[in-house]
Amino acid sequence: MYRNLPFLIVLIGFFPSCNHASVNVDKRNAANQIKPQRQVNPKGGGQEKPRLVWGYRFVINGDFDGDGRQEKLTEHYFNGLTNKETNKFYNGDYDYDIKMANGKRSYSFIVCDNELIRRIDVVPVGNFGLLYLKNEGDLNGDGGDEISYVTNKADWSSFNEYKIMTYKNRKWVVLYWFPIWEWQLPELPRVGNQTVALGSNQVIALNSDTTDKKLLKELKVFNGLVKKAGKNKIQIIYRSKDISQDTIIVGLKNHHPPV
Structure with missing residues (x-):
């Protein structure tokens, strides 16, 4: 009757230890989520020169200075x-993109078509422009419209910040910010429907493929992570503690939630 008792004791002790281990692994994976690679490695074992990938540029409209007239904000990404x-990316692996972004000392900013409104320099500087x-x-x-933006950081982390900016006393200031996961935002198209001017005699027309058109549509219908909830109150979808x-x-x- 008691012949199998030692075996049962070992078996009972085994299951709790397995459950405990799986919980720790899950928490560790959740806390260290990393960005997926955006491009495929080039063929030929690195012999082929990576192809330039322009990357999406955001353009939005609004009355940002509260004068009753519409302005346009446009994202730019410059070689330092x-x-x-x-171009923001290459048709190589993500490590190569990071290397080139830093090697070119690339920087990005948001400029208004009203020259009296100062531009917004996107920070931190090690970035691929805007994620949103x-x-x-x-x-x-x-009386003026606020904007939100998220930097597309040149790193492997999925941790990021959602910044709400307001134009006050002739300069842009952070009105509110909160932490997010990058996967909360839609994936960006590689180019979008754009015509790119690269100098007086160089103009490149960029046509979206089927995937780009789908991503562009998803981006346009995405409602963001902020919703007005009353006087000086907003509802946010954020990365909690x-x-x-x-x-x-x-x-x-x-200015920001408990973090």
């Missing part, structure tokens, strides 16, 4: 060595 518009840009409407009741996605209502005067 030539100070000219350049949106006109959020008038969130604080000052327990490393999950959560939705809460916050006051703009707090």
Whole structure:
């Protein structure tokens, strides 16, 4: 009757230890999520020169200074060595993209068609331009539209910040910010429907393929992570302290949620 008792004791002790290990692995994986590679490795064992991938540029409209007239904000991505518009990526692996972004000292900024409105320099400098840009409407009741943007950082982490900017006293300031996962945002097209000017005699027309058109459509219908919830209050979808996605209502005067 008791012949199998030692075996049962060992078996009972085995299952709790397995469950405990799986929980630790899950938490570790959640806390260290990394960005997927954006491009495929070039053929020929690195012998073929990587093809230039232009990358998407955001353009939004709104009344940002509160004067009752519409302005346009346009994203730009420059080669720091030539100070000219350049491609964001290459048809190589992600490590190569990071290497080239730093090698070219690339930088990005958002410029307004109203020259009286200062440009926004996208930070941190080690980036691939913008991951997201949106006109959020008038969130604080000052008569001007606020914007939100997320930097496409040149790193392997999925941790990022969603910044809400307002134009006040002739300069852009951070009205509110909150932490996010990058996977909360839609994937960007590689080019979009654009015509790119690379100098007085160089103009490149970029036509979207089927995948780009699908991603562009998804981007246009995406509502963002912010919604107005009352006077100086917004609803945000953010990365909470327990490393999950959560939705809460916050006051703009707090500047950021508990982090």
